[in-house]
Amino acid sequence: MHTRCYSLTGIMLLLLTAGCTKEFNIELDKTQPLFVIEGRISNLTGPYYVRITKSTNSLGLGGGPYNDSAEAVTGALVTISDDSGITDTLIPANSYNRYRYFYFYKNGKVDSIKERLPPYYSDKYRGDRGYYETTKITGRPGHTYHLLVRTGNEEFHASAYMPNAPEIDSAALKEATINAKGDKGLLPFVWFKEPQNEKNYYLLMYNPITDYPYDNSFNRFIPSGVYPFYVVDDALLPPYINGMAVQMMVNGHDPYSNNYPYIIYNDPVQVRLSSLTKEAYNFFKALGRQLEDDGNAYRPAPSSPPGNISGNALGLFWATQISHKLILR
Secondary structure: OHHHHHHHHHHHHHHHHOOOOOOOOOOHHHOOOOEEEEEEEEOOEOOOEEEEEEOOOOOOOOOOOOOOOOEEOOOOEEEEEEOOOOEEEOEEOEOOOOEEEEEEEEOOEEEEEEEEOOHHHHOOOEHHHOEEEOOOOOOOOOOEEEEEEEEOOEEEEEEEEOOOOOOEEEEEEEEEEOOOOOOEEEEEEEEEEOOOOOOOEEEEEEEEOOOOOEOOOOOOOOOOOEEOOEEEEHHHOOOEEEEEEOOOEEOOOOHHHOOOOOOOOOOOEEEEEEEEOHHHHHHHHHHHHHHHOOOOOOOOOOOOOOOOOOOOOEEEEEEEOEEEEEEOO
């Protein structure tokens, strides 16, 4: 887990700055693994995925999003139910040989082609990596969803309400400052009405348009040093958002994140505006702080993000309505 890695880094830095010469043996094999449960349901096309892993006692970060160091939990009973009586028993995810529509912009219009998922796409959501997928349930705003996970003698629960998301009126690419160094580049901007008589939290992000109607984007690779979620509390937002930049948070210490955000002019982009509960907002805000804080004496690493999984497990199960807009030129 990143949390443990950052915390240990902070401890070791403090030991070095104190000038202590005593040798310490950090016994990683004696740390207690915890279950980590991550899942989401939305109003976009499924399937939706729940991933179950165990935190490891290794400092290694693995080989990227398709080969991380997490210990997969397989053979679990996983269900998602809603407040209207629908229960979906999830199955081990298997994207191999699955067909999917891929979208592209050509000759002034959006078109699609149905093709089999390439191997490097289907390798991400696999049952042997701890992923489980839904078979029938569809997310609807205004409803509450309940997650049940049972593995061995352990049982975990979580509930998530799906708030409404405002419709995006328009979106466009504009030149803006994209990082703390002052570099210029293209960022998506959005325009939408913000309800003033209710408390709202939002998450903004952007994707290629390749699989824009689907909840999970297969056609997206983000370096580990880039945090692609931009979360917003509406406390200071005006009634009409007249152009808000969809930002990315970049860790300057990661050599692979130097070129982000990176958008080519005239490259089609999908912008997503997702509704959040306060619980989900706090979780994503804490994740962002982990990327910002490097564990030094003046900016110590924060604790694990506050999730909503019962039974002493880490992670978050959340429900979101997603409104979206395509920027085609």
